[in-house]
Amino acid sequence: DARVTQTPRDKVTEMGQEVTMRCQPILGHNTVFWYRQTMMQGLELLAYFRNRAPLDDSGMPKDRFSAEMPDATLATLKIQPSEPRDSAVYFCASARGAVETQYFGPGTRLLVL
């Protein structure tokens, strides 16, 4: 049963610290998405990649957030420096083709104190 995996599942950090979240997409999926879920904004897109190339990162605060795909099996989302307003659940999702479904990981729950 192929799944998207995310680490860590939970992260508590202090304001100003660097946070790195990792995602392993389903093998063979060439499109990877990062979404953020908050009570106020709901689910919103931060960035997405196809074949490891970034297609849209307009949802990310550029000064502190960065997203990369070092290889086809790993996507990373970094926040430096972190702020309390970054507290949220961050989801990674992957998909294979235009008529396929996006499969979501379990999320990383981030709390910035």
Added chain:
Amino acid sequence: AQSVTQLDSQVPVFEEAPVELRCNYSSSVSVYLFWYVQYPNQGLQLLLKYLSGSTLVKGINGFEAEFNKSQTSFHLRKPSVHISDTAEYFCAVSNSGNTPLVFGKGTRLSVIA
């Protein structure tokens, strides 16, 4: 730009009663429509999707949805709910299966014994 409106933020319903969760969308192009379910502290799981063809779509766990182009709606229904259906339900729209999803704010379904 695409948008999704879920008309009810919370829906309480008694066990074994029918339920309808409402979703309306706006888009200037053809869309794909999705319903996802999120159980507490978990990721999003696909319930069903409409890509083309029959406007009545059947999904997992006894749910179904009907695409109505003239009313730009994609309401989710289940004839008899169970306690285990208690969760948050998200309607989403995209241009294809591997482009970003635009989500509604979600509807919290609470099934009462």
